[in-house]
Amino acid sequence: AQTVTQSQPEMSVQEAETVTLSCTYDTSESDYYLFWYKQPPSRQMILVIRQEAYKQQNATENRFSVNFQKAAKSFSLKISDSQLGDAAMYFCAYRRLTSTSGTYKYIFGTGTRLKVLA
Amino acid sequence: KAGVTQTPRYLIKTRGQQVTLSCSPISGHRSVSWYQQTPGQGLQFLFEYFSETQRNKGNFPGRFSGRQFSNSRSEMNVSTLELGDSALYLCASTVRSSGSFVETQYFGPGTRLLVL
Numbered sequence: 001a002q003t004v005t006q007s008q009p010e011m012s013v014q015e016a017e018t019v020t021l022s023c024t025y026d027t028s029e030s031d032y033y034l035f036w037y038k039q040p041p042s043r044q045m046i047l048v049i050r051q052e053a054y055k056q057q058n059a060t061e062n063r064f065s066v067n068f069q070k071a072a073k074s075f076s077l078k079i080s081d082s083q084l085g086d087a088a089m090y091f092c093a094y095r096r097l098t099s100t101s102g103t104y105k106y107i108f109g110t111g112t113r114l115k116v117l118a
Numbered sequence: 119k120a121g122v123t124q125t126p127r128y129l130i131k132t133r134g135q136q137v138t139l140s141c142s143p144i145s146g147h148r149s150v151s152w153y154q155q156t157p158g159q160g161l162q163f164l165f166e167y168f169s170e171t172q173r174n175k176g177n178f179p180g181r182f183s184g185r186q187f188s189n190s191r192s193e194m195n196v197s198t199l200e201l202g203d204s205a206l207y208l209c210a211s212t213v214r215s216s217g218s219f220v221e222t223q224y225f226g227p228g229t230r231l232l233v234l
Contacts, residue, residue: 006160033220044121045208045225052220091161095220105174106151106223110160 002027004094006109013082014117020067021077021112023092033095034068034075039111040088048090051075079114087116120144122211122226130232136197139229143190143211149173150192151223152184155206164207167192196231204233 003026013019025034032053039045051059051068058066063083067076079086092109123142131137143150151174152164163176167186184194190211196203206228214221 037225044227047222050220093161105163105166105176106161107163108153108161110158 002029002094002096002107004092004107004109006090006092006112008112009110010113010115012115012117013079013086015082015084017082018078018080019082019114021079021090021092021114023075023077023109025073025075025092025094025107027073027094027096029096034066035093035095035106036064036066036075036077037091037093037108038086038088039091040085045091049077082116084116084118087114089113122209122224124207124209124226124229126229127227128230128232130234131199132234133199133201135199136195137199137231138193138195139207139209139231141192141194141209141211141226143192143209144213144224147211147213147224148190149212149221150186150190151210151212152192152194153208153210154178155208155228156204161208164194199233201233204231206230 005024034051036048037045038048049059049061049064051066058068063080065078089111091111094107125140149168151166153161155161165184166174170186181197186192208228209226210223212221212223
């Protein structure tokens with residue numbers, strides 16, 4: 001069964017600094033997608049960035065970028081120039097195909113709480 | 119467009135009772151997924167509905183059930199509540215953008231259920 005592990009329950013970063021959140025996953029499949037979601041306190045979860053496993057190039061969205069190491073099954077999120085608004089719970093997620101019908105389901109990690117210090 | 123809405127936002131129940139939660143997806147989205155979020159377990163997939171049919175199911179007991187209506191609104195029901203069912207229940211509606219191989223999930227604010 002696929003699993004997603006986020007080994008850092010909590011991280012802190014100084015405003016304007018860079019922080020990296022770790023995520024590892026386990027799968028025997030070769031084609032899948034990986035995601036980072038952000039859940040601010042008392043606010044809705046939103047998609048931060050996603051990576052297709054067949055793409056070797058790391059995804060980037062403004063200050064957010066990933067380091068995707070397929071062989072190592074590692075998918076870390078780097079946040080550059082951290083801002084107070086980045087404080088949130090961050091979830092790593094894996095999406096697989098469950099059948100040839102194209103259905104799927106997501107598997108989430110347990111989350112990393114990021115604190116941004118002014 | 120209005121976002122995903124969930125009602126009620128907060129709920130307190132006692133053990134043994136049942137509860138029904140509602141989710142209205144973004145207009146035009148036909149897929150709705152439900153998740154249970156707890157501090158120790160993170161998000162766990164409950165089930166997914168598409169065009170009124172359950173398309174996927176997670177590893178939850180039969181006390182957890184759901185349905186989807188013709189207007190894509192979805193409900194989930196938990197019968198015989200247990201203390202361990204206390205959690206934030208999230209709903210996500212999904213759409214696949216043209217030219218994309220993967221869909222995007224849009225989450226609602228959640229319903230926080232407390233079982234006493």
